[in-house]
Amino acid sequence: MKLLLRFLKPHWKLCVLTVVLLFVDVAGSLFIPTLVAEMLNAGTSGAAFQSIVTTGIQMAVISAVAGLGAIAGGYACATLTAQVAKDMRQAIYTKSLKLSVYDFRQFGTASITTRTISDVTTIQMALLSSIQMILPVPVICVLSLVLTFNLNRAIGFVLLAVVLVVLILAFFMIRSASPLFRRLQKLLDRMSTVFLENLTGVRVVRAFNNEKREKTRMDTAFTNYAQTSIRANRRFANLDGLSFFFINFFVVLIYWMSGGQIHAGLFQIGDITAVIEYALLVLFYLMMAQMVILTLPRALECCERIRLVLDHSPEITDLVLDDPEENGDEKDVLTFQDVSFRFADAEEYTLRNLNFTCRRGETTAIIGGTGSGKSTVAALILRFHDATEGALLLNGTDIRQMTQQFLRDHLSYVQQKAWLFSGTIADNLRYSQKNATEEELMHAADVAQAGDFIRSLPDGLNSYVAQGGTNFSGGQKQRLSIARALVKKPELYIFDDSFSALDFKTDAALRKALAAETQDAAVLIIAQRVSSIRHAHQIVVLDEGAVAGIGTHEELMETCTVYQEIYESQTKEAQEA
Structure with missing residues (x-):
């Protein structure tokens, strides 16, 4: 509820207008049965005919006003809920951009997608229905009961009893259905996860002939969701049937109670018509409210899921608001000062006591075995994670003492898995520098x-570029990703195993072109192939998260056992191939 109030508050004027317009419609709906009763009770005399005409005109005017109120109120309500849904989606998306890699993994890609699209839609529809169907119920119930008691106290008590019975039934039905609707959201997450895995991994599924296995997984996810949904809808069906029963029971009871009174002249035919209209109006809105209320547990669960995202404290936050002064003359672009890192859910350190410097005009390379922590180094530089101990300095300033935007403005990153966005090649290359000219784009492409x-x-x-660049080969995607980084012209280039899909000839040509292009910046290359880094000014060798050696290729071949083993294993593989 607090979440809804947070998003409704900026639109309070529209909220007030919507409520006023809907109450105009409700007031008209209640006033018309009273006028109908007057017409029926008027008799057949000349004065009665004049009264009928006058009452008819009043009914026409009230109906027109109530109709306009209903139309305008429905439009205002739809606008209000659409604005709230838009604000929620923008808030979730903005918050997701602030989440670290570790934060994002806690929620999951499929779950964030479901919360942004499906959960917000559920909240929007529940809010729309609540305003139109639940908000008028207290007003209609109170006024209808007052008007009914005014006509006949006995019938008023009967109507009150029926209303209370229906409300008690609704309470118990909703109470039993709430856990089912909460479970539905979790099953929807599971269904989205399995479906997303099947879509993104369709080639792997087909390559291993596992279509039947994946079909079984999908059928299980769909069946669990369907069975739970059926159980929840059965409760609604039972409540719906019971409500109809009590409506019809009340109508029969009213006719039975009022028959003798009408014959005795104590109750007029117009009055019984008005009472039945009041009752039908009350019970109709109660039934509509029940249908909406049955969806509220699901909507409230969606609100809670969205609140967890919006109120989540990101692992990485800007500790300062002001950025440091630019210092483009600093020779040491990036410095690791006794840096150690451990994931929040891990017992052991991933990186331990890293000390090295990336200098302007030089290439620093990082190499090591699988799981040695090479990619984690890049994550620390980009502040996807914060160092557990020690400090990383950019131009002599701790990266935690600058905003994330300022830090990343000075970096260009090419990740291990090349990713391209849907659009055009030019759109993708301009992703790092939106004002780049076509000549600058082609120059970066030539270097790459x-x-x-x-x-x-x-x-x-x-x-045209398909989502993820699936219409290009792995080598083409890597070269385009490298070109995108070169367009930016930063102070530090980070290449995280970005040459693995390139053949040796292209790799050599690229390294030669990069040397000339990046001579005024620092370059950090994370690689697994010695051939990609042997000409680096310094090579940092990692072994199980610690530095096993630092130096040039020639120096490490003499002093570093780990580097020698990597070199010999790759040389042996090349000779055998």
Whole structure:
């Protein structure tokens, strides 16, 4: 509820307008049965005919006003809920951009997607229905009971009893259905996860002929969701049937109670019509409210899931608001000062006591075995994680003493798994520098050894790129990712195993072109192949998270056993191949 109030508060004027318009509709609906009763009770005399005409005109005017109120109120309500849903989605998306890698893994990609799309839609529809169907119920119940008691106290008590019975039934039905609706959201997350895995991993599924296995997983997820949904809807069906029973029971009871009174002249035919109209109006809104209320547990669960995201404290936050002064003359661009890192859910350190410096005009390389912590080094530099101990300095300033935007403005990162966005090649290359000209784009592409294949495409830089770059080969995606980083012209380039899909000829040409292009910046290359880094100014060798050696290729071949083993194993593999 607090979450809804948070998003409704900026639209309080629209909220007030919506409530006023809907109450105009409700007031008209209640006033018309009273006028109908007057017409029926008027008789057949000349004066009665004049009264009927006058009452008819009043009914027409009230109906028109109530109708306009209903239309305008429905439009205002739809606008209000759409605005709230838009604000919620923007808030979730903005918050997801602030979450660290570790934070994001806690929620999961499929769950964040479900919360942003499905959960917000559920809240929007529940809010829309609540305003239109639940908000008027107290007013209608109170006024209808007052009007009914005014006509006949006995019938008023009967109506009151029926209303209470229906409310008690609704309470117990909703109470039993709430856990089912909460479970539905978790099953929806599971269904989204399995479905997303099948879509993204379809090639792997087909390659291993595991279609039947994945179909079984999907059927299980769908069946669990369907069975739980059926159980929840059965409760609604039972409540619906019982409510109809009590409505019809009340109508029969009213006719039975009022028959003798009408014959005795104590009760008029118009009055019984008005009472039945009041009762039907009350019970209709109660039934509509029940249908909405049955969805509220699910909506409240969605609110709680969204609140968990919005109120989550990110692992990485800006500790300062002001950025340090620019210092482009600093020779040492990036410095690791006794840096150690341990994941929050891990017992052992991933990295221990790292000390090295990336200098302007030099290439620093990091190499090590699988699981040695190479990619974690890049994550620390980008502040995807904060160092557990020690400090990372950018141009002499601790990166925690600058905003994340300022830090990343000075870096270009090419990740291990090349990723391209849907659009055009030019759109992807401009992702790092939106004002880059076509000449700058093609220059970066030429340095990345992507210029020739871009020119061979019919539309060149305007060629279409599918989501994830699936219409390009692995080597083409890597070269485009490298070109995107080069367009930015930062102080530090980070290449996280970004040359693994390139052949040796392209790799050599790229390294030669990079040396000339990045001579005024520092370069950090994380690699597994010695051939990609042997010409680096310094090579940092990692072994189980610790530095096993630092130096040039020649120095490490003499002093570092770990480096020698890596070199010999790769040389042996090349000779055997």
